[in-house]
Amino acid sequence: MGVRYLFFLMLFIFSFAHSEERKIAIVGAGPAGLSAAIYAARAMHEVVLYTGHRDSQLLKTEQVDNYIGAPEVSGFNLMEKMLSQLKGLNIELIERNVVALSKEGHRYRIEDKNGDVRTYKAVIFATGSVAKTLHLENEDQLWGRGLSTCALCDGNLFKGKDVVVIGGGNSALEEALYLSRIARRVYIVHRRDSFRGDKTLQEALRKQSNIITCMDSEVVKLNQGNGSLTGIELISKSKKKRSEIRVSGVFYAIGSMPNTQCLDSNDFKDILGSGGEVVTTKWGVVTDMPGFFVAGDVADRRFSQAITAAGDGCKAALEMDAYIGQR
Numbered sequence: 001m002g003v004r005y006l007f008f009l010m011l012f013i014f015s016f017a018h019s020e021e022r023k024i025a026i027v028g029a030g031p032a033g034l035s036a037a038i039y040a041a042r043a044m045h046e047v048v049l050y051t052g053h054r055d056s057q058l059l060k061t062e063q064v065d066n067y068i069g070a071p072e073v074s075g076f077n078l079m080e081k082m083l084s085q086l087k088g089l090n091i092e093l094i095e096r097n098v099v100a101l102s103k104e105g106h107r108y109r110i111e112d113k114n115g116d117v118r119t120y121k122a123v124i125f126a127t128g129s130v131a132k133t134l135h136l137e138n139e140d141q142l143w144g145r146g147l148s149t150c151a152l153c154d155g156n157l158f159k160g161k162d163v164v165v166i167g168g169g170n171s172a173l174e175e176a177l178y179l180s181r182i183a184r185r186v187y188i189v190h191r192r193d194s195f196r197g198d199k200t201l202q203e204a205l206r207k208q209s210n211i212i213t214c215m216d217s218e219v220v221k222l223n224q225g226n227g228s229l230t231g232i233e234l235i236s237k238s239k240k241k242r243s244e245i246r247v248s249g250v251f252y253a254i255g256s257m258p259n260t261q262c263l264d265s266n267d268f269k270d271i272l273g274s275g276g277e278v279v280t281t282k283w284g285v286v287t288d289m290p291g292f293f294v295a296g297d298v299a300d301r302r303f304s305q306a307i308t309a310a311g312d313g314c315k316a317a318l319e320m321d322a323y324i325g326q327r
């Protein structure tokens, strides 16, 4: 009896340890992480999905009109639809943030917010990014009510209206140019007296008659009426003059912060870019660290769309599958 008990105990421990060894981790439950989870689970991998606080950037938008197959859907409902697609798949959900991710031999060690530690043979990192904001007084109430960080996403809501873009780098110039085709007038407000963005973009901006530049100026207030944005107040820095512009939309284009704080700075220093993003070497998802893949806005500084993030998730899962197959 004792020997049989010992045998089954050892079998249990062995199979548990073995099954732990086979698992792969996906960190993040936005379009990138969820799409990666679906592809990885369907390829028969045992997936552990760290969802964090489930605060995908997509939840910041009232309406998504450009996700193929799901027209006129709110960001919240689109995320719910994506999550519901996990049902019935072999995916273990851990609804906590990852606080530390490091290398342990050939494996990756993940510690979550509760202090639980597990190691994985491969990781798909899809934690997204957070747009920088000015932290003005009523920002929180105005997201999706005139205030946005994504012209490509929300620009169409302002057809024939006046809008403001805040920023002076390439993304601000690109957003202003994009919006100039949709909006009546586009103001671009920059706190310095010259733009940082490429000369060619600056030239294109100058040619666009409905773009008005407000240099050396800082936005100090967002005005609102009936719960929606109605304009901005700005101060010209050198003249100390305060003025108001009435607009229906304001787009922050002052950069974003990839969510890479949990990556161990020693292990990951060679694959982190100057803006904190993960640098990829192939297909936008493969990195220089074997077994460590990325997907979505945490690495993508150019497109930052739900559909491109979901596409990255698919690619990362397929590359991860090929990597494990080769091993």
Ligand SMILES: Cc1cc2nc3c(=O)[nH]c(=O)nc-3n(C[C@H](O)[C@H](O)[C@H](O)COP(=O)(O)OP(=O)(O)OC[C@H]3O[C@@H](n4cnc5c(N)ncnc54)[C@H](O)[C@@H]3O)c2cc1C
Residues within 6 Å of the ligand: 027, 028, 029, 030, 031, 032, 033, 050, 051, 052, 053, 054, 055, 056, 057, 058, 059, 060, 061, 063, 064, 065, 066, 067, 096, 097, 098, 099, 126, 127, 128, 129, 131, 148, 149, 150, 153, 154, 259, 262, 295, 296, 297, 298, 304, 305, 306, 307, 309
């Ligand atoms: C205002 C606004 C409007 C937008 N509108 C549109 C639109 O209309 N159409 C469109 O295509 N795109 C839109 N976007 C862009 C879109 O939201 C993003 O491109 C997309 O969500 C990126 O997906 P992702 O999975 O890379 O990151 P996210 O969707 O941001 O998801 C990141 C996930 O990682 C998790 N996470 C973060 N840190 C940790 C951690 N340490 N541990 C565990 N989990 C973690 C988060 O909780 C979240 O679940 C909009 C963005 C904004 C800000």
